[in-house]
Amino acid sequence: MVITVDKLSETPLYLQLRAQVIAGIAAGELRPGDPLPSVRSLAEDLGINLHTVNKAYATLRDEGYVIMLGRRGAYVADAPADPAAGMDEAALDEELGRLAVEFKASGGTRAAFVEAALRAASDLPEGA
Structure with a gap:
């Protein structure tokens, strides 16, 4: 996975x-137990402060x-045994x-927001 x-x-x-x-995990590119690049090497590769990667x-x-x-x-953590440990539907609705409010305030339309949400959902792997 390229970051x-x-x-x-x-x-x-x-x-x-x-x-x-998170996108790499959702897409299955990163699996439980996979190592992430070291803080130092990722910071050097991206030309950013190592404290940024650490954060x-x-x-x-x-x-x-x-x-x-x-x-x-x-390392990528194991999937939570309790699905409630992740984002629940109420939190998803809130987010x-x-x-949607921010998009509308910036001049977007409801139809465009729904279209974007559907595009994002279509990128999820099957069963997600």
Whole structure:
């Protein structure tokens, strides 16, 4: 899996990294037990501060997507045994509602929002 960042984006770099790792997990490109690049090597490869990568990994750890094994690095965590440990439908509804409001406020239409949501969902692997 190739990880990239857009240094000109308004999205903080650590959130870009977080989103790409989660997308890799969702797409099956990253499986439980797979190692992530070391903080130092990923920071060097991307030309960003190692604290930025560390913050992304710590966020992913706190959310249960990765486990940190000290100097041995970061690894994709096992899927939670309890599906409720992840985002539940109420949280999803809340997040989609927030996104819909922001999209509308920026001039988007309901139809365009629904179309974008359907495109995003169609990228999920079967059974997800």
